[in-house]
Amino acid sequence: MKELLLLGLLLDGKKHGYQLNESYKHSFSMYADLKRSTAYYTLNKLEKDGYVIHENEREGNRPERRVYELTENGQAHFFYLLRWNLSDYSRTYYDDDVGIAFMNELSKQEVNNLLSEKQKKTQAALKLYQDHLEIVTDGSWQYVIEHNIVHLEAEVNWLAKVQADLVKTS
Missing domain, CATH: 1.10.287 (Helix Hairpins)
Structure with a gap:
C-alpha cells in the first residue's frame, strides 16, 4: 500500500522528497515499511499514471529538487485505495x-x-x-x-x- 501511503502524505499539500521522508519517519515508520528508493520509484509511477505531478524548485545555491503535488485524479485514487484497504483482507506473512x-x-x-x-x-x-x-x-x-x-x-x-x-x- 505504498501508493496509498504516498498519496496520503500529499493530501495536505505539496512536498519535496525530504519532506515526504520526514513525514513518513515521523508518522508511519513504526507501522509501514517504505524505503527511500521505493518511495521515489512509486512517486514516478504515480506521476506516470497521472496521480501526482512535480515541479522542479531551487532555493539559493542548493541543488534543484522535485516538489510533488497530488492531482485531482490522485485524490480520487487515494480515496479508492483507502476504501479498498479498509474493506479488503490482506494475508500477513511472517518471516x-x-x-x-x-x-x-x-x-x-x-x-x-x-x-x-x-x-x-x-x-x-x-x-x-x-x-x-x-x-x-x-x-x-x-x-x-x-x-x-x-x-x-x-x-x-x-x-x-x-x-x-x-x-x-x-
Missing part, C-alpha cells in the same frame, strides 16, 4: 515462520535459547507500542497502535507456548 519451519535442525536447548532472545525483543517492541499508546490522542492512530499491540501480545503468548512445548518434549 519468522521460515525459521520455525526449520527449527528441528537445531537442538531443542538452542532453539529455546534463541526463542528466549526473540521473546525479550518482542516484549521490548510491545512495551514501545504500549508507551506510545499513552501519548497518542487521535482515534485512528490509537487503533493503529492497538492493532500492533494485539499482534505483539499474540506473538509473546505464542512464543511462550512454543517454549513450554519444547521443555515438555525435552
Whole structure:
C-alpha cells in the first residue's frame, strides 16, 4: 500500500522528497515499511499514471529538487485505495515462520535459547507500542497502535507456548 501511503502524505499539500521522508519517519515508520528508493520509484509511477505531478524548485545555491503535488485524479485514487484497504483482507506473512519451519535442525536447548532472545525483543517492541499508546490522542492512530499491540501480545503468548512445548518434549 505504498501508493496509498504516498498519496496520503500529499493530501495536505505539496512536498519535496525530504519532506515526504520526514513525514513518513515521523508518522508511519513504526507501522509501514517504505524505503527511500521505493518511495521515489512509486512517486514516478504515480506521476506516470497521472496521480501526482512535480515541479522542479531551487532555493539559493542548493541543488534543484522535485516538489510533488497530488492531482485531482490522485485524490480520487487515494480515496479508492483507502476504501479498498479498509474493506479488503490482506494475508500477513511472517518471516519468522521460515525459521520455525526449520527449527528441528537445531537442538531443542538452542532453539529455546534463541526463542528466549526473540521473546525479550518482542516484549521490548510491545512495551514501545504500549508507551506510545499513552501519548497518542487521535482515534485512528490509537487503533493503529492497538492493532500492533494485539499482534505483539499474540506473538509473546505464542512464543511462550512454543517454549513450554519444547521443555515438555525435552
